[in-house]
Amino acid sequence: MDIEARIQRRQRRDGEPRLLVDYDSLSPVAHTDDPVNCGPVLERLLDYLDPVFDGHLPPNAYVYGPKGSGKSAVVTALFDHLVRASSVNNAAIHTTTRVQATFAPRFVYVDARETTSAFAFYHAVLDALVDESVPKQGIKTEALQSRLKAALGGPKTGAVVAVDHLEEPGTLDGEAFVDLCAGLPSKVSWLAIGRAPPDETVLTDYTAGAIQFEPYQSQVLVDVLMTRVSAAGSRRTLDHRLARDIAEWADGDAHDALAALFGAADEAVRNRHRSITAADVAAGIAAVPRPCVSLGRVFSLPENRQQVLHELLTLRPDQQQSVQATSQHIAKSVDLSATTVKRILYELAEDGITRRVTAERVDRKGRPPSRLEPQFPTVVFERLFAAQ
DNA sequence: GATCCACGGGAATACACGGATG
């Protein structure tokens, strides 16, 4: 946090202390280096990775748990450390190796939301593995595969690839992912991360074990919220009791809790409150639909889809009586034809980003129209979208 | 020239509903 921001935060206006918050610290899509209170699951992940320190690759594994239970937060933090440790200083791992051979495993984190094709997937893995830049176009997918093989050619190398957000709408499904992994060199083990319980996914047909993430306990969630709040502003910004209210409402889902907190902080800032009030919290909670789609999914959408969503949020209710009318209005402010906008709107609804609500009754003929309800935290989206 | 993929457009299909038909 730079000095400028710290000073700004202390500035007064109208003699009143004014709340200023650092929205990045509250963002449900931002993960911290050091997730709060995740000891037990972290230990289980390290247990799984233990063979690495013995000079072997671990088997494939599956990490699962509901949205907002900390899967991405913990795995990204862990892999960040491992990547740093293995690339900056291989010795760190070598010296703890109990056998003589110098086994230098690599660690790769891939977000399936960003890699929806075979090409993109192999590209992501290879790009993380080699220093030179890897072409994004113009070469065959098979060319990437052989380069991967070459990159892991050494006798004492191997890689553990964590693939996050599998089997979401719009990302790789289990079958496709397993097929892609079959095209990887044999010296690669994968750690799949998804939401489905082990018995509801084909992924576990190919893994030796599964690691479960439970929804956050209310008390832990309160800690998470308070930690984020103090990173974003001052500890006094949020009353402990209000944090508890948010946590109770969120029912163990850190994503939703942070989204609500973000909305509450935004409301407080706009009302020039000196701290977050109960009414602000109520407004913050109200701006998070339930069930709620993860913002991470929304922000990994292509730019023009996000544009369409942004415009959708600016329309008046009377402009979105039907999908057709909605797309025509949106097409006016976006560089896409109404037909294309319409198709995009249907795709977004299909993926659960929005929800179609069919009108009760219309005048006469024809199938009744639908309106689209956002299924993601709109306030947070607007703020972070504007900041992009 | 190869290769990947985003775009755009519209054709095809499904649906709702009232009214006609057998």
Place this chain on the structure above:
DNA sequence: CATCCGTGTATTCCCGTGGATC
């Protein structure tokens, strides 16, 4: 009464084109 039909929408699906990069 059951079914079909016409009309006007909503919704899904498919495929060609073109930019960008190697």
